[in-house]
Amino acid sequence: MSNDSTITLQYPIEKEEYIKLFSLGPMIRKLKYFVIVANILVIVISYFSVQFVRALRRKEEMVLFDLDFIIVSAILFLISFVYSHFKYKNVINKIGEESYQEKFSGDFIFKLEYDKSIGEFLIKNRNLKLPVDNQMKILKTERTLFVYWRKGMKGKMFMLPRYGDSDHVSKLNVILNDLQSRKKVKFKEITNKI
Template sequence: MSNDSTITLQYPIEKEEYIKLFSLSPMIRKLKYFVIVANILLTVIAYFFFQFVSALRLKEEMVLFDLDFIIFCTISFFILCAYTLYKYKKIINKQGEEIYEERYSDEGIFNLEYDKSIGEFLIKNRNQKLPADNQMKILKTERTLFVYWRKGMKGKMFMLPRYGDSDHVSKLNVILNDLQSRKKVKFKEITNKI
């Protein structure tokens, strides 16, 4: 790497921000939708099971659309969703905290290089190279940039704080300008409410 095109950043990783980075990752967000679909399937199966059992018990023909029972199942679905998503969020936060403790509690400093000439990040802590291409997505919050590369299980992620000394902020602005000029990286603004 040539020195004039390489930007080096070193910064601490905050636990709360890392947990947000982890919980907003594409894989974790996708799993949340699977939880909702599983709740829908569970509710539908329970509805038809109880309708079938009721018809057998009363020795009547099974009624497919019982309005009262549909309302009950709909309310049950929302309660089940609220409970499972609450538990899911707690599990994800705990897992994010464990990964943070494993990776960053000892060293505490994240080392990152960006090579403008080829548009590539080098995460020195993990010795990983990530090209700034169409597989990269950056979520912008007020305090931090959450960078995700690829969506699946092999996806990588890191964060760039938007705060710090003037040197850090100016280097970050140079990186952002270069990324936006390449027009391959996707940017999305999000609120800090998670």
């Protein structure tokens, strides 16, 4: 990498920000939708199974749409959804915290280089190169940029804090301006909630 076009950043990784980075990752978000679909399937299958058993016991024809039972099923779905969402969030936060402890605890300093001439990030701690292309997505919060490259199990992620000394902030602005000018990277503003 040539020095004229290379921007080097070094910064610590904050635990709370890393957990947000982890929980907003593409694989984790897909898992969230899987949990929702699984809840719906369980309730629908349970509804029709109970209706079938009721019909067999009474030796009557099966009633597909019993209003009282639909209301009970909807309430059970809401309870199940809230419970699984709460458990899902706790499990993801715990896994994110364990991942943070494994990778970034202690006096760890994240070292990142960005080469403007070819549009590529180099994560020096892992000797990993990530090209700036249409597989990159950046979620922007007030405090941090969450960078995801590729979806799926082989996806990579890192974060760029938007706070720090004036040198860090000015370098980050140069990187951000270059990324936006390339028009390959997808940007999305998000709120600070997880």
